[in-house]
Amino acid sequence: MVSTERKIKDAALQVFAEKGYDQTKTRDIANSAGVNISTLHYYYRSKDKLFKMVSDEVFAKFNQISDSIFESDxxxxxxxxxxxxDYTDFCRKNPKLASFIVFESERNPEKVYDNIDFERFDRKIELELKHLIAEGIVRPISYPNFILNLVSLTVFPFLNKHMLHKMNGLTENDFNDLLEQRKTMVPKMVIDYLYLK
Known part of the structure; x- marks a missing residue:
């Protein structure tokens, strides 16, 4: 059974992703969670605190996956x-996370960026990429272009799921099949472009 606290957090993520922080009212979250305002305020005293809790949880998951991959040998x-x-599976299990991260980073960057250690995350990948370029193993590419290709090709289907359903008549099963195909296709596209040997 899902706890009230969990229901509120899940509802908050959905409403923040759909409306953004500025347009979200605590009443919207309470209604979505199926609780009254006083219950919401009992667990989370303000919209700010709830946003911070949701953001912390989202980016903790993001950091955990990134670390497990890019800190490995x-x-x-x-x-x-x-x-x-891993990110395809992560976004499939948490369908509102991609839009939450992308849209809130544009609407409220100061509320979002404190949750990711971008410098550490970027430095590790960029140094490895530069080493591969220096060794002549991969073609020269800027780090921003590399990470933009990798992330956007992975996340874009989740940001445009409804458009894909509408324009292409995809069912939920079709969409899942598409994601499984992209788990092979996207790395191949990135690797085939990147590697010289």
Whole structure:
């Protein structure tokens, strides 16, 4: 059985992702969670605190997956494969997370960026990429272009799921099949472009 606290957090993530922080009212979250305002305020005293709790949880998951991949000693090609596979599965299990991260980082960057250690995350990947470029193993590519290709190709289907359903008549099963195909296709596209040998 899902706890009241969990229901409120899940509802908050959904409402924040749909409306953004500024347009969200605590009443919207309470209604979505099926609780009254006083219950919501009992667990989370303000919209700010609730947003912080949801953000902390979202980015803790993001950091955990990134660390497990990019801090490991596996080959860079395998890191690319794992990133696409693990983030596809992560977004499929948490369908509102991708839109929450993308849209809130645009609408309220100061409320979001404190939750990710971008410098540490970027430095590890960028140094490995630069080493591979210096060794002549991969073609010269800027780190922003590399990470943009990798992340956008992985996350874009989740940001446009409704459009894919509408324009292409995809069922939920079709969409899941598409995601499984992309877990192989996207790493191959990135690796085939990147590697010279």
């Amino acid at each position: 596996i080959p860079f090609k395998e890191k690319i494969n794992r990133f696409v596979s």
